[in-house]
Amino acid sequence: MSNVETQRICKPGDYRSDVKPIWCPGCGDYHVLLSFTRAFAELALLPEETVVVSGIGCSSRIPAYTSCYGFHGVHGRSLAVATGLKVARPDLTVVVASGDGDGYSIGGNHFIQACRRNVDLTYVVMDNRVYGMTKGQPSPTTEPDFDTALTPGGTGLSPFHPLVIALASGANFVARAFSGEPNETANILVEAIRHPGFSFVEVLSPCVTFRPDEREWKNQVHPAPVGATSDPAKAARRLMTDDGFNIGILYRGERRPYQAQIGPKSVDLSELEKDFTL
Amino acid sequence: MSKARPVVRNVVDLLTLAYRIETDAVERYRLLADQMESHNNPDLVKVFRDLTRAEQIHADEIRRLAGDIDLTRRSDALGSVWQKDESPEEVDLAAAHYLMTPWHALQLALAGEKRALAFFTSIVETAKDAKVKEMAAELVEEEAEHVNLVYRLLRKYPKPADSWSQDGDPPVAQD
Numbered sequence: 001m002s003n004v005e006t007q008r009i010c011k012p013g014d015y016r017s018d019v020k021p022i023w024c025p026g027c028g029d030y031h032v033l034l035s036f037t038r039a040f041a042e043l044a045l046l047p048e049e050t051v052v053v054s055g056i057g058c059s060s061r062i063p064a065y066t067s068c069y070g071f072h073g074v075h076g077r078s079l080a081v082a083t084g085l086k087v088a089r090p091d092l093t094v095v096v097a098s099g100d101g102d103g104y105s106i107g108g109n110h111f112i113q114a115c116r117r118n119v120d121l122t123y124v125v126m127d128n129r130v131y132g133m134t135k136g137q138p139s140p141t142t143e144p145d146f147d148t149a150l151t152p153g154g155t156g157l158s159p160f161h162p163l164v165i166a167l168a169s170g171a172n173f174v175a176r177a178f179s180g181e182p183n184e185t186a187n188i189l190v191e192a193i194r195h196p197g198f199s200f201v202e203v204l205s206p207c208v209t210f211r212p213d214e215r216e217w218k219n220q221v222h223p224a225p226v227g228a229t230s231d232p233a234k235a236a237r238r239l240m241t242d243d244g245f246n247i248g249i250l251y252r253g254e255r256r257p258y259q260a261q262i263g264p265k266s267v268d269l270s271e272l273e274k275d276f277t278l
Numbered sequence: 279m280s281k282a283r284p285v286v287r288n289v290v291d292l293l294t295l296a297y298r299i300e301t302d303a304v305e306r307y308r309l310l311a312d313q314m315e316s317h318n319n320p321d322l323v324k325v326f327r328d329l330t331r332a333e334q335i336h337a338d339e340i341r342r343l344a345g346d347i348d349l350t351r352r353s354d355a356l357g358s359v360w361q362k363d364e365s366p367e368e369v370d371l372a373a374a375h376y377l378m379t380p381w382h383a384l385q386l387a388l389a390g391e392k393r394a395l396a397f398f399t400s401i402v403e404t405a406k407d408a409k410v411k412e413m414a415a416e417l418v419e420e421e422a423e424h425v426n427l428v429y430r431l432l433r434k435y436p437k438p439a440d441s442w443s444q445d446g447d448p449p450v451a452q453d
Contacts, residue, residue, distance in 0.1 A: 010354060010355075010357070011354050013305065020312045020315070020316060021309075021312070021313075021316075022316050023313075024317075024376060025310075025313045025314065025317060025374035025375055025376045025378070026371070026372050026373065026374040026375055026376075028372065030309070030313075030371045031371055031372065034371075038358060041357070041358075042357060042358055179372075180370070180372050181362065182364065183358060183360055183361055183362055183363070183364060184361075184362050186358065187358075187361065206372065208372070208375070215372065218372065
């Protein structure tokens with residue numbers, strides 16, 4: 001990369017598109033967008049060599065607001081798209097954006113398999129513990145006593161624990177961030193993108209419309225009391241005993257990332273077709 | 279990981295930081311104005327656009343003070359200056375609300391100006407270089423004027439009733 005190019009792209013604003021973001025005022029996702037652009041600038045990524053892939057939901061609007069390549073995919077399938085892209089084009093930096101509904105419910109199995117495969121992706125889930133775009137239904141991370149007109153008396157269901165599931169499934173980097181600290185979140189994203197293999201960053205990103213109580217998160221988050229470990233069992237134990245508001249890098253694994261095996265240079269499709277002839 | 283405060287070794291560093299603080303504020307107010315435009319709150323659009331212009335004027339003034347020094351290039355080269363906290367004058371996006379009033383917007387601006395004032399005051403108090411101290415003192419005066427300006431603007435916009443956030447016809451009702 002030449003100095004001229006680095007100079008050209010080193011400002012966070014250069015990673016923003018002309019499209020004005022449409023989220024509710026006060027939404028944490030505005031901050032996450034800032035963190036994305038700050039992290040990209042810190043890493044001096046070229047927009048044309050960076051791809052932001054997403055699924056469906058408020059958080060998944062992000063690709064349109066960046067000047068990088070983007071793919072606004074099918075609900076819950078962002079990781080499938082991103083995996084294919086990264087395996088086919090390992091030279092690209094691929095960042096995946098999702099939410100707790102898209103990522104853990106509709107795309108729950110893709111999440112587990114992506115952790116297991118350990119392809120060199122960075123997966124950012126903006127968790128607001130509610131389906132915001134469709135007006136406030138409970139998501140897999142919603143608390144059991146979330147009492148609304150749609151869930152009278154609460155769901156009574158224990159929430160999903162994404163960070164522990166990521167560890168158990170083989171993710172190579174696990175972190176938790178808070179949208180209200182965009183610089184800290186950008187620092188975590190920088191580390192996540194740099195780390196080889198599948199990096200998972202849960203960003204607590206308040207939905208001020210359907211979860212106004214989440215405005216209080218800014219008073220509840222705190223730095224994790226200890227630094228990252230490379231022992232997944234230790235990391236899982238720490239996560240299972242924390243209050244859900246520990247912020248920082250929690251786990252840095254050492255698994256080798258998945259890389260596609262180099263196959264034959266070309267495949268004769270007519271030969272292949274013969275195998276499938278009935 | 280976090281730095282307490284960016285290092286100010288000389289007047290050029292100080293002016294670069296001052297310029298960065300103002301341009302960060304320009305960006306943030308523009309973003310808030312855009313948000314309010316999307317949510318059809320024209321009073322707030324006007325306030326945030328006015329604040330954007332005011333911060334741009336402050337940035338231009340600092341560039342004038344710097345003379346031939348290319349503050350834009352230096353500011354860009356700084357990268358992430360504030361590792362954890364945000365730039366002093368950047369208002370908190372999380373504080374935005376679709377029914378917020380000009381009073382709320384000006385409260386955010388006031389808090390930002392006061393943070394900037396405190397930032398430059400701390401440099402005056404701790405700087406060892408006489409020229410840095412002198413320039414920081416000048417910037418303190420500038421920021422004090424900005425604080426006064428926001429207070430004057432606030433006289434036009436009284437504090438709204440506590441019910442300001444109640445919406446008789448909420449756009450997001452679940453029922």
